Amino acid sequence: EVQLLESGGDLVQPGGSLRLSCAVSGFTFSDYAMSWVRQAPGKGLEWVSGISKNGAKTDYADSVKGRFTISRDNSNNRLSLQMNSLSAEDTALYYCVKDRATAMVKSFDYWGQGTLVTVSS
């Protein structure tokens, strides 16, 4: 059974930093691209960042470029998102998602339950 378990969400002050993690199981992690998708309270979905299966290629939404860094540890089946210079606009439920293909086609067949990031003073 595929499982994606996010952690690291918290209440943080504007300008602060946070690191999200996603522990995966049930599939060969190193065979698939991964992404983070977020959803602000009561709002729609927003793709945040993606990473290729070997970590060599990364992509970011304009809204987070230069502030967020995605990475992966294929030895430990873990995906991470380092978030810096956070603002209220980053408040959202952050989902760890698995690409359905080995390439970065950005079509997601498995989603975690999400971890909540709240940016507020």
Next chain:
Amino acid sequence: QSALTQPASVSGSPGQSITLTCTGARSDVGGYEFVSWYQQVPGTAPKLIIFDVTKRPSGVSDRFSGSKSDNTASLTISGLQAEDDADYYCSSYSHSGTLLFGGGTKLTVL
């Protein structure tokens, strides 16, 4: 990176067929065969129901079908059922290598 355009809400009666639309540009929807659709019941994670414009993942009902014409993708749900009451989001690969989502359509089954 502008979001794709979806109608905010659509409604239909059980047994009816309805079509949800998703409008983008040549640089995203119109330029690639990488349109996906997701169903989200409030309080739960989204579920992939269509990928590559027309394909259904294993286990997804064949009442769901996808298509595309120029810069507009469509999701048709036939034989509407109460369980289809949910939010639906489209997404498309974009020329910049990023992914765009639509704003979502709330489907109400009357």
